[in-house]
Amino acid sequence: MRSVTEVANGIKTTFTIPSSPLTKFCKVAGVLVTLSAQSEISVTPTVMPTAGQTVETFFGTDLAVPPGTVTASFNGAAMPAPIGGYPLTLLFNITAVSGTSPTMNAKVQILDAPSGSWVDFPGAFITTQTAVGVAMLNIGVGLQNVANVSVNLPIRNIYRVVVTIGGTTPSFTFSVSAQAT
Secondary structure (H helix, E strand, O other): OEEEEEEEOOEEEEEEEOOOOOOOOOEEEEEOOOOOOOOOOOOOOOOOOOOOOOOOOEOOOEEEEEEEEEOOOEEOOOEEOOOOOOOEEEEEEEEEEEEEEEEEEEEEEEEEOOOOEEEEEEEEEOOOEOOOEEEEEEEOOOOOOEOOOEEOOOOOOEEEEEEEEEEEEEEEEEEEEEEEO
């Protein structure tokens, strides 16, 4: 394990990177001043800590798309691919769907660093989703190529999930978790 500590806005944060291929786990080690205003990237505890109090908050499995409800197409956040050549498994967990003829399509894009452009990862798409359920997409060397299920290519870049929503007043509540397999 490797740890990195930084102090910003009165919060001392220790990022602990486990030997796991996914490295988005971190721990907030201590609050140096009272948190009076939360920002988008700050911790939101259930009870406001006081100055000097330690807060044990862990950010669990990697989420390529955090849980939420969407009604329009969007590009997910940039995510690090698993290190060490491990395959990537994306789990699309759809918990609610509404609207008239709602559809959700998703694909994986990788970042072309020299140009700064996002490009589609060959074959990394899921079947069109129209109802509550789970879809899984596996990407990695040694997998059998199966349309909308697995892609036999290494993923070594920064990637993102791109979601396209269709239908009349569509709404999907879902998340996409990412793990090395």
